[in-house]
Structure formats: structure tokens, C-alpha cells
Amino acid sequence: MKLVLFDCDGTLIDSAAFIHAGMERAFAEGGQPLPQFNQTKSVIGLSLDLAIAKLLQRPVDDEIRHLADRYRHHSRTLREASEIDEPFYDGILDLLEALLVRDEVLVGVVTGKSRRNLDKLLERNNLIKRFVTTRTADECPSKPHPAMVLECCADTGMAPEQTIVVGDAIYDMQMAVNAGARAVGVSWGYAAVDHLHQAGAHHIIERPDELAPIVGLEQVR
Numbered sequence: 374m375k376l377v378l379f380d381c382d383g384t385l386i387d388s389a390a391f392i393h394a395g396m397e398r399a400f401a402e403g404g405q406p407l408p409q410f411n412q413t414k415s416v417i418g419l420s421l422d423l424a425i426a427k428l429l430q431r432p433v434d435d436e437i438r439h440l441a442d443r444y445r446h447h448s449r450t451l452r453e454a455s456e457i458d459e460p461f462y463d464g465i466l467d468l469l470e471a472l473l474v475r476d477e478v479l480v481g482v483v484t485g486k487s488r489r490n491l492d493k494l495l496e497r498n499n500l501i502k503r504f505v506t507t508r509t510a511d512e513c514p515s516k517p518h519p520a521m522v523l524e525c526c527a528d529t530g531m532a533p534e535q536t537i538v539v540g541d542a543i544y545d546m547q548m549a550v551n552a553g554a555r556a557v558g559v560s561w562g563y564a565a566v567d568h569l570h571q572a573g574a575h576h577i578i579e580r581p582d583e584l585a586p587i588v589g590l591e592q593v594r
Contacts, residue, residue, distance in 0.1 A: 374477055374478075374479070374531065374535060375477065375478050375479070375531075375535055375536070375537060375588055375589065376478075376479045376480075376481065376506075376525065376526065376529055376531040376535055376536040376537070377472060377478060377479070377480050377481070377536075377537045377539065377584075377588060378480075378481045378482065378483045378506075378521075378522060378525055378536060378537070378538045378539065378554075379480070379481070379482050379483070379539045379540070380418065380482075380483060380484055380538075380539065380540035380541060380542065380545045381482055381484035381485075381486055381491065381494070382417050382418065382484065382485070382486065382563075383414075383417055383418070383540075383541035383542060383559075383562030383563040383564075384462075384539060384540050384541045384545075384559055384562055385461060385462065385465050385469075385482075386459045386460060386461050386462065386465075386494070387459065387460055387461075387462055388417075388459040389410070389413065389414050389417060389563060390457050391448075391451060391452075391457045391458075391459050392413060392417055392448075393408070393410050393413040393414075394447075394451055394456070394457055395444050395447045395448040395451060396408055396413050396425075396428070396444060398443075398444075398447040399425075399440050399441075399443040399444040399446075399447055400428075400440065402443055402447075403436070403439070403440050403443065405429065405440070408428050412428055413428070414563040415427075415563070415564075416428055417485070417542065417563050418485050418516055418540070418541075418542035418544040418545060418563075419485055419515050419516060419544060420485050420510040420514075420515035420516075421441045421444060421445070421485070421487075421510065422437055422438055422441045423515045424485070425437050425440050425441055425444070445487070448490070452490075452493075459494070461498075462561055462581065463581075464580055464581035464582055465581050466498075467581070467582070468581040468582060468584060468585070469500070469503075471585065471590065472588065472590070473503050475590065477589075478588060478590070479505045479506070479529050479531065480503070480504055480505065481504050481505055481506035481507055481508075481525045481528075481529070482495075482504055482507040482508070483507070483508050483516075483521040483522060483525060483538065483545075483548070484507075484508070484509055484510070485509075485510045485515065485516060485544075486509055486510065487509055487510060487511055488509045488511040488512065491507060491509050495507075505528070505529055506524075506525040506528040506529055507525075508520075508521040508524055508525055512524075515544075516542070516544035516545060516547070516548045517543075517544045517545075517546075517547030517548040517551055518548065518551070519548055519551040519552035519553075521548065522536060522538060522548060522549065522551075522552035522554050523552050526552075526554075533552050533553035533554045534553060534554070534555075536549075536552070536554040536555065537554065537555045537557055537587065537588060538552070538554050538555070538556055538557065539557045539559065539584060540556075540557075540558065540559065540562070541558065541559045541561070541562020541563055541564055541569075542562065542563065542564050543564055543568050543569060543571070543572035544572075545558070546558055546569055546572035546573045546574045547572050547573060549573070550572075550573040555575050555576075555587075556572075556573050556574045556575050556576075557574065557575065557576045557577075557578060557584065557587060558570075558572075558574035558576070558577045558578070559577075559578055559579075559581075560577055560578065560579045561579070561580075
């Protein structure tokens with residue numbers, strides 16, 4: 374048995390443009406210098422208040438929390454207007470389907486997204502009942518704290534050494550290592566591959582189907 378835990382943004386879906394648009398609107402409204410796109414990408418994966426604090430290079434305070442609230446508002450507005458898409462990466466849905474039908478593989482999600490946004494994403498794609506365990510920034514400390522992984526392990530009765538964390542950010546790799554799980558970095562996300570290696574990645578994959586042999590399955594078609 375194996376537990377496979379996927380990060381969401383930058384791993385399952387390409388949401389950088391969406392997140393950046395929300396940050397730009399919140400920062401403009403708050404009179405803050407607008408972040409560059411690469412800066413936004415570098416903080417994706419952290420909990421929202423920590424991501425904004427990192428962009429502004431200061432500790433979390435009341436103004437940071439206010440900006441986070443405004444980001445949430447603008448995120449809802451953008452999503453309701455369907456102005457910017459958050460597509461699944463090519464091959465991800467095929468990979469998920471191959472994993473979800475296997476009795477010997479349990480699949481979950483560990484993400485810096487809010488519970489509301491994760492559930493809406495999964496509902497839109499008929500996936501919400503198919504993952505056995507999920508954790509979001511609303512329930513756990515921010516990555517790279519190991520709580521998301523360890524709580525998913527507790528949910529499923531799996532040990533960390535039976536668990537594979539798949540993500541695109543250094544925070545995902547660090548979280549996996551901190552939990553005692555295997556870290557698999559993806560090259561199609563928002564962090565440089567050498568940074569993933571430095572953060573402790575045990576494997577780097579360039580296509581979703583390359584995860585199959587790591588999990589112990591035949592190649593995904």
C-alpha cells in the first residue's frame with residue numbers, strides 16, 4: 374500500500390496567472406508595490422498570509438491579514454467571472470484516474486489553498502469524493518511544516534515511509550522530508566528543478582506518467 378499526496382497549485386493545476394491577478398488587485402487596492410509574476414510564483418504553496426508577508430519582506434501583521442482578506446475577495450470575483458482559467462496540466466487527469474482505480478494506492482491532496490477553493494475545484498471536476506484525505510491551509514500550519522502529511526497519514530493509517538508527496542515547490546519537498554515521506558518534484562511547476570533537488574527531492578519527474586513506476590504501477594497510458 375502507498376499513500377500519494379499531491380500539491381495542487383503548480384502540480385495539478387496551472388493557477389499562477391490566476392493567483393497573480395488576485396495579488397495584483399489586492400496590492401493595488403492596498404497601495405503596495407505590485408509583485409512581479411516570478412515573485413508571485415515563488416511564494417505559491419505557502420499559506421496566504423505567509424505568501425503575502427514574504428512578498429512584502431516583513432512579518433505577518435494586521436495589514437498583511439487585511440491584504441489576505443482582499444486577495445480572497447478578488448479571487449472570488451475572478452473565479453465567478455471566469456476571467457482567468459486554472460487548467461489541469463496535460464496528463465494529470467489520466468494519472469489521477471490510473472491511481473484512483475487501484476486498491477493498493479490511496480490518493481490525497483495537501484495544499485496551501487483554502488478549504489473552500491480546494492473543494493470547489495474538486496467539485497467542478499467530480500473529484501471531491503474520490504480523494505481519501507485532503508488538507509488545506511485552513512486546517513494546518515503552512516508548508517514546510519509536516520502537519521498536512523502527518524495528518525493525512527493518520528487519516529489513512531499509513532506510515533510516512535509509505536507516503537509519496539508530489540509537488541512543484543521547495544516547500545512541498547521540505548514538508549515531505551520533514552514528515553519522513555518520499556519527495557517527488559515536478560518540473561512543470563513554478564520552482565527550478567535545481568531548487569527542488571536542494572530542498573530534498575528524491576525524484577524529479579518531467580511528465581505526469583513518470584510517477585507511475587515510482588508508485589509501483591505500470592506506465593500510465
